[in-house]
Amino acid sequence: MENKTVRPFGMRDKIGYAMGDFGNNFTFVFASMYLLTFGTDVLGIPSAVIGIVLAASKIVDAFTDFGMGRICDTAKPTKDGRFRPWIKRMAIPMGVSSMFIYQYWVSGFSYTARIVWLVVFYILWGSFFYTACAIPYGSMASVITNDPKERTQLSTWRTIGATMSGMVIGVIAPMLVFSRNEAGQQVVSPERFTLTAIIFGICSAVFYLLCYGMTTERIQINPDKAGSGQPKLAVGETLKNLVTCKPLLSIIVVALLSLVASLGTSALSSYLYKDYFNDTGLMGFANMGGTLFMILMAPVASKLSPKLGKKEIGATGLLIASLALFAAWFMKITDPKTYLIFYIIQNMGLGLNSMVTWAYIGDVIDYQEVKTGVRTDGTVYSTYSFTRKIGQAAASGLGGFLLTAIGYVGSTAGQAVVQTDAVRNGIYNCMTLLPAVIYLLAFLSLAFLYPLGKKQVEENNRVLAERRAAQ
Numbered sequence: 001m002e003n004k005t006v007r008p009f010g011m012r013d014k015i016g017y018a019m020g021d022f023g024n025n026f027t028f029v030f031a032s033m034y035l036l037t038f039g040t041d042v043l044g045i046p047s048a049v050i051g052i053v054l055a056a057s058k059i060v061d062a063f064t065d066f067g068m069g070r071i072c073d074t075a076k077p078t079k080d081g082r083f084r085p086w087i088k089r090m091a092i093p094m095g096v097s098s099m100f101i102y103q104y105w106v107s108g109f110s111y112t113a114r115i116v117w118l119v120v121f122y123i124l125w126g127s128f129f130y131t132a133c134a135i136p137y138g139s140m141a142s143v144i145t146n147d148p149k150e151r152t153q154l155s156t157w158r159t160i161g162a163t164m165s166g167m168v169i170g171v172i173a174p175m176l177v178f179s180r181n182e183a184g185q186q187v188v189s190p191e192r193f194t195l196t197a198i199i200f201g202i203c204s205a206v207f208y209l210l211c212y213g214m215t216t217e218r219i220q221i222n223p224d225k226a227g228s229g230q231p232k233l234a235v236g237e238t239l240k241n242l243v244t245c246k247p248l249l250s251i252i253v254v255a256l257l258s259l260v261a262s263l264g265t266s267a268l269s270s271y272l273y274k275d276y277f278n279d280t281g282l283m284g285f286a287n288m289g290g291t292l293f294m295i296l297m298a299p300v301a302s303k304l305s306p307k308l309g310k311k312e313i314g315a316t317g318l319l320i321a322s323l324a325l326f327a328a329w330f331m332k333i334t335d336p337k338t339y340l341i342f343y344i345i346q347n348m349g350l351g352l353n354s355m356v357t358w359a360y361i362g363d364v365i366d367y368q369e370v371k372t373g374v375r376t377d378g379t380v381y382s383t384y385s386f387t388r389k390i391g392q393a394a395a396s397g398l399g400g401f402l403l404t405a406i407g408y409v410g411s412t413a414g415q416a417v418v419q420t421d422a423v424r425n426g427i428y429n430c431m432t433l434l435p436a437v438i439y440l441l442a443f444l445s446l447a448f449l450y451p452l453g454k455k456q457v458e459e460n461n462r463v464l465a466e467r468r469a470a471q
Contacts, residue, residue: 016214069382170287
């Protein structure tokens with residue numbers, strides 16, 4: 001039921017919810033973009049080995065993600081709700097554990113010790129502390145408000161928070177992480193890499209705590225309270241319902257494809273500017289420009305989604321991104337400024353999809369409640385989150401495997417290595433043709449497999465409103 005004694009939903013909730021992903025991405029995006037670079041160019045670990053480490057760690061996530069979702073769904077509400085308390089508890093440990101991943105002095109350890117260090121702290125950060133923040137954070141959108149339009153607004157503000165932090169990281173990180181040697185080559189600065197990770201870890205904790213302080217859970221469901229209208233389901237029955245939920249399975253496919261494309265290119269973007277264009281200074285400008293144009297899609301998505309539908313807007317955005325990348329690959333661009341034009345168009349398309357992506361989850365949760373009579377916000381979100389982590393692992397692992405396949409030569413402690421023309425061209429193809437194909441598949445999946453178009457979402461909202469009015 002909705003708690004009507006608290007303040008009404010408003011701008012404070014929107015900004016507060018944006019702060020969550022703003023803080024979240026100071027560790028997540030940094031890992032997506034630079035963990036592979038740190039591993040190959042500072043720790044001297046082969047990219048294929050790092051890919052295996054990232055992919056294997058997701059086995060742990062299979063248990064921690066679902067477990068965290070069940071904890072949230074079965075917990076009795078506190079004065080802060082069921083989800084927000086976890087953000088308060090885990091924000092600082094998450095930021096600190098991220099800092100430890102990027103310690104440059106670990107490069108002096110033995111080869112085995114370097115791998116062990118990376119494995120231990122990556123799992124500690126990603127599978128435990130990150131999960132304990134991210135699952136409650138993502139789940140609580142559906143209990144901050146039950147209004148469909150307000151949920152879309154939360155999705156939009158979450159995406160704005162994420163893209164803003166992505167822009168900050170995209171602009172600041174290259175300036176801190178990279179430098180030029182005496183020969184004018186772009187190289188990694190190990191000491192500054194560590195300093196950057198410390199700064200970003202602190203930012204992550206601070207902004208997550210702001211999210212905790214500024215948001216309010218209004219929809220309170222006590223799973224143990226008799227007469228609450230919330231029957232309890234065993235874990236096995238819950239899983240059975242989820243694996244037969246077509247809307248959830250559809251957005252999982254879309255998420256996996258989108259993440260492999262976006263994060264795979266993020267993992268290789270530093271190599272594109274460092275080795276292909278030999279201009280990491282432009283990398284910061286490109287990230288800022290791409291992010292700004294992505295944010296410009298927020299009002300477009302907000303105005304069009306109530307009229308056309310979230311699914312319809314998202315599919316259009318994915319198609320635009322795919323076509324922009326196909327064009328860039330066909331033209332074989334060598335001027336980074338020309339490449340920037342297509343990069344911006346790609347981000348505008350991705351912005352349309354990103355602004356409504358998180359609202360899909362609320363629609364799926366509503367669909368499940370209509371179908372089963374049970375509301376499992378945390379379990380649905382944790383299942384979706386786990387599959388996203390599979391996509392993240394595949395993207396990170398794919399980046400490492402692709403670098404190995406095209407013959408990329410790594411280094412230890414930031415020494416410069418000149419790559420061959422074949423390697424440089426391979427990096428460019430991995431940044432254009434490969435994601436173009438994957439985004440096209442994501443568009444087809446969202447357009448033709450995901451069943452929750454505008455009319456179905458409105459019907460589900462009507463059914464739930466009638467049920468709650470009758471309680």
